[in-house]
Amino acid sequence: MKISRLNSIKILTILLIIFILITLYFQFFSPQKIMMRSYSKKLIKNLNKDNITSIIISDKSENFILEKKEDIWFVKIKDKYFPSKNQKIQNYTELLEKLTQGIIVDKGDKPDNDKKFGFDDERVQKVEVKTSNNTDFYIMVGTAGTSPGTSYIKLRDEKKIREVRSSIAAETNNSVSGWANKRVFSDDIKREDIEKIEVESYNFKWYKGKYTIKAVENKEENKDKDTSQTQKYEIIPAPNGEIKDYQKQNIVETILFLNAYDFKVEGELGNREKLGQIKLYLKNNSNFTMSFYNKDPNDIADYIISVDFNNYLYLVLEDSLKNFIKSPDDLVTKK
Secondary structure, X not given: OOOOHHHHHHHHHHHHHHHHHHHHHHHHHOHHHHHHHHHHOEOOOOOOHHHEEEEEEEOOOOEEEEEEEOOEEEEEEOOEEEEEOHHHHHHHHHHHHOOEOOEEEEOOOOHHHHHHHOOOOOOOEEEEEEEOOOOOEEEEEEEEOOOOOOEEEEEOOOOOEEEEOOOHHHXXXXXXXXXXXXXXXXXXXXXXXXXXXXXXXXXXXXXXXXXXXXXXXXXXXXXXXXXHHHOEEXXXXXXXXXXXXXXXXXXXXXXXXXXOOEEOOOOOOOOOOEEEEEEXXXXXXOEEEEEEEEOOXXXXXXXXXXXXXXXOEEEEOHHHHOOOOOOHHHHOOOO
């Protein structure tokens, strides 16, 4: 039986429609595609990282607040504000903004399963997010997922557990030290900015004395080289012997990049004795002073640091101070 041209066109049209419908099904309506769209759909609608004003991180034993003031993030502990790792927190707000609904890996009808995904009391962390545009929410953060770059979370008081494509579990840290910037001197001060550093020890038990380390002109310096790597120093008064250039550079870097062990949240200096001080003189005629004092009995480090350029009190370990509060003679090359 011969098929007419018109019927051939009809058959081909029907086949084409069927093909398009099948393609659309697998492209948009198959269970896999529906699941993938749900997996990538935003967890919190209208959340924008720039609108996040504070983040409260808590676990079973403690909590602290990350709070934004005039676009600068601070760590808030017991009503006191401390400097933060601002970029780290900005990156974290981006993770929060990009959180998706993920896939449901457990319906939460068996409480014993919580431990499997890190939602037991020992490990679970609560992250409360406050915003300026009424999109406040909180999530419970479990462990990292079984697939690389994934995390287990619960939204608000949901029982069901979601696996999301995010490193939020790895980046959520319940330790203040993970968020606070404990570098004593500003990140803006570079080694090449230093004119001289005065080190004074009045009453440290391992050394009493004073010396100055001063930047000097490097006659061998090549203009094409990085001056921060070629800068030379002299120690005054000169020690009894030779000190290698790299050792002098190490002293400058150890002082400039000194990180405290922790912040002193409670207590004041009072009238306690000053044990010593470091004074930085910059080439732009600025200067900064760092002073050292004995700790209080309950402090978790060995000494207290105060500075003349902010109101923070820092706690520092003795071993950290011994790297630069020492006799220059101890650095002399042994023959």
